[in-house]
Amino acid sequence: xxxxxxxxxxxxxxxxxxxxxxxxxxxxxxxxxxxxxxxxxxxxxxxxxxxxxxxxxxxxxxxxxxxxxxxxxxxxxxxxxxxxxxxxxxxxxxxxxxxxxxxxxxxxxxxxxxxxxxxxxxxxxxxxxxxxxxxxxxxxxxxxxxxxxxxxxxxxxxxxxxxxxxxxxxxxxxxxxxxxxxxxxxxxxxxxxxxxxxxxxxxxxxxxxxxxxxxxxxxxxxxxxxxxxxxxxxxxxxxxxxxxxxxxxxxxxxxxxxxxxxxxxxxxxxxxxxxxxxxxxxxxxxxxxxxxxxxxxxxxxxxxxxxxxxxxxxxxxxxxxxxxxxxxxxxxxxxxxxxxxxxxxxxxxxxxxxxxx
Amino acid sequence: xxxxxxxxxxxxxxxxxxxxxxxxxxxxxxxxxxxxxxxxxxxxxxxxxxxxxxxxxxxxxxxxxxxxxxxxxxxxxxxxxxxxxxxxxxxxxxxxxxxxxxxxxxxxxxxxxxxxxxxxxxxxxxxxxxxxxxxxxxxxxxxxxxxxxxxxxxxxxxxxxxxxxxxxxxxxxxxxxxxxxxxxxxxxxxxxxxxxxxxxxxxxxxxxxxxxxxxxxxxxxxxxxxxxxxxxxxxxxxxxxxxxxxxxxxxxxxxxxxxxxxxxxxxxxxxxxxxxxxxxxxxxxxxxxxxxxxxxxxxxxxxxxxxxxxxxxxxxxxxxxxxxxxxxxxxxxxxxxxxxxxxxxxxxxxxxxxxxx
Numbered sequence: 001x002x003x004x005x006x007x008x009x010x011x012x013x014x015x016x017x018x019x020x021x022x023x024x025x026x027x028x029x030x031x032x033x034x035x036x037x038x039x040x041x042x043x044x045x046x047x048x049x050x051x052x053x054x055x056x057x058x059x060x061x062x063x064x065x066x067x068x069x070x071x072x073x074x075x076x077x078x079x080x081x082x083x084x085x086x087x088x089x090x091x092x093x094x095x096x097x098x099x100x101x102x103x104x105x106x107x108x109x110x111x112x113x114x115x116x117x118x119x120x121x122x123x124x125x126x127x128x129x130x131x132x133x134x135x136x137x138x139x140x141x142x143x144x145x146x147x148x149x150x151x152x153x154x155x156x157x158x159x160x161x162x163x164x165x166x167x168x169x170x171x172x173x174x175x176x177x178x179x180x181x182x183x184x185x186x187x188x189x190x191x192x193x194x195x196x197x198x199x200x201x202x203x204x205x206x207x208x209x210x211x212x213x214x215x216x217x218x219x220x221x222x223x224x225x226x227x228x229x230x231x232x233x234x235x236x237x238x239x240x241x242x243x244x245x246x247x248x249x250x251x252x253x254x255x256x257x258x259x260x261x262x263x264x265x266x267x268x269x270x271x272x273x274x275x276x277x278x279x280x281x282x283x284x285x286x287x288x289x290x291x292x293x294x295x296x297x298x299x300x301x302x303x304x305x306x307x308x309x310x311x312x313x314x315x316x317x318x319x320x321x322x323x324x325x326x327x328x329x330x331x332x333x334x335x336x337x338x339x340x341x342x343x344x345x346x347x348x349x350x351x352x353x354x355x356x357x
Numbered sequence: 358x359x360x361x362x363x364x365x366x367x368x369x370x371x372x373x374x375x376x377x378x379x380x381x382x383x384x385x386x387x388x389x390x391x392x393x394x395x396x397x398x399x400x401x402x403x404x405x406x407x408x409x410x411x412x413x414x415x416x417x418x419x420x421x422x423x424x425x426x427x428x429x430x431x432x433x434x435x436x437x438x439x440x441x442x443x444x445x446x447x448x449x450x451x452x453x454x455x456x457x458x459x460x461x462x463x464x465x466x467x468x469x470x471x472x473x474x475x476x477x478x479x480x481x482x483x484x485x486x487x488x489x490x491x492x493x494x495x496x497x498x499x500x501x502x503x504x505x506x507x508x509x510x511x512x513x514x515x516x517x518x519x520x521x522x523x524x525x526x527x528x529x530x531x532x533x534x535x536x537x538x539x540x541x542x543x544x545x546x547x548x549x550x551x552x553x554x555x556x557x558x559x560x561x562x563x564x565x566x567x568x569x570x571x572x573x574x575x576x577x578x579x580x581x582x583x584x585x586x587x588x589x590x591x592x593x594x595x596x597x598x599x600x601x602x603x604x605x606x607x608x609x610x611x612x613x614x615x616x617x618x619x620x621x622x623x624x625x626x627x628x629x630x631x632x633x634x635x636x637x638x639x640x641x642x643x644x645x646x647x648x649x650x651x652x653x654x655x656x657x658x659x660x661x662x663x664x665x666x667x668x669x670x671x672x673x674x675x676x677x678x679x680x681x682x683x684x685x686x687x688x689x690x691x692x693x694x695x696x697x698x699x700x701x702x703x704x705x706x707x708x709x710x711x712x713x714x
Contacts, residue, residue, distance in 0.1 A: 016675075016677065302710055302711070304703065304706055304707070305700070305703075317690075317693060318373075318692040318693070318711065319692070319693050319694075319695075320373065320692060320693070320694040320695070320696075320707045321694075321695050321696070322694070322695070322696035322697065322700050322701075322703060322704065322706075322707070323696055323697035323699075323700035323703070324684065324695055324696065324697055327681065327695065329693070329695050331693050333674075334674050334675065335674055335675040335676070335677060336675070336676050336677070336686070336688050337676075337677040337678075337679070338676075338677070338678050338681055338684065338686050338695050339677075339678070339679035339680055339681065340679065340680035340681055342680075343662070343679050343680035346661065346662075346679060346680070347679065349661055349679075350659055350677045353659055354659070354675065354677075
């Protein structure tokens, strides 16, 4: 098995801590390590570093290489973000060509977003290995999360018939994918029991996904073939630049997996998952670390009569709260933000206003 | 006439913008100039710079000299703060000795706190000149402000019989001084009409106040005489140090003016006064400058759906507010504070916790 970590996120939701040049995966928000470091550690439970690829944007290449601190992880640089279809296609191509050491195109590859939180790494590794066994025969495996709230910001997977059994649990055929639903629909999904959140974690072989890209996205496939011919030649960089200049920006879900004719299954993941999509999500995730008044302090704070606040600082400045409730206060070298926690999905509006700084 | 500016305040109420080393009078909070600069400009309407003294603590001497930028204002340095009785005694002593150029001890001296706001400077100057005419004959003049709220943080002056008329207005004998009252008492003062706020602005001659210090605070007077003998000698600094090491820390109101047997009058001041005693007081004072949602931005801010907030920054950082209401957000190089505006009198608790930094 080998692992592909997708680290191309732009990180507007954690403004002002995250920026274009320092997106969420490079922040230590879920623990002492950055989310990318945590994802790398998780990937090591499945595949050794020299059978792991990271795909990322050029602007983050140096930062990522510092994170790797000498580990033999393959770094694949995209000249611009073109969503997950291109990203996964590029990683599969390199696997097929043996650029990832010792990997054959019939070995399962697990695709991991770099900026998700997973609580139970042991359970995670077990689920991935079980999924890999099924993927080896040419199936596409998605990981689904049992919803615990009527979330309108995620894609959903509608489960169909039982596809088989693994780890003494059934796994299911995918009936259909649903893009972000409205609130009433999400509420129905929550009570229905046959809808799962699409975690964005996939398992398939490089051969399977490249065949399906060929079938569903022929223009992307043609571009990948052009890149393949340039691998290990001086023209590689120019070929990638050329192809990324013309291909569509589309997710692997929408571009390939929703259209495939291959067998496609969903494994229920039970390992404690969050995409940590907002400051509020981070607060909920780390609630156990709050003080008695419900304040979560990720930084140097002084708190008087304040309740249920999140303080995040990546400076050595003091953050003082007096009498306030239900806020997120973020302190960075060039900007400070004070927002209501329940408005934290709107934080990206600041990122838009502040672009380039 | 000559002017004495008392600039010894410690400034815990505007933490974190104000610090021990940078109290409120050195902040530009009421306008583009610092409060001390505004007080100096106001004093110039009454007395030229070379007939003006500033009394301040040693730690602020350099900062003050930079503020003066060459103006021939006399700077009197106190080795430690010993409240207003010592401060005014020291200034009166120097006036008597002619250390303030051309001032005789029978000329009226006006005492001005360095950290008050006055809206109508023209009216202020007229009132002070009128008070000076009465003070010339040996009276002590206080300036009282008609209260517009049941303030429990101020001292009050109970007015007695009419003492005379000036500027086509009566002025009154002082019946008694009242220290900070409780809320019910303050409410009674507000409706009664014969109580005024004690503004802390006084007018008397140097001779009058030194005689009264001798009568009411003989130990302070003895200390001042010890300092007087050392004026213009190499032993001056040591004498001041010695005397300030032993004298009582007490206000001129409590130590002298409440006990005096001299005629004592209160002039009603009608020039728009505030002691700007908290972030909330500052917000109220500058309400006219708010945006349509009631936000007052003294700094570089980005505001989305936020109402009635005060932003103050003395850095070049961006302060972003989202969805919050009735807060004060203060951004400084080493600390940021987020407080409910109506809790801003408790801000000094942070100053205590953060002492020395």
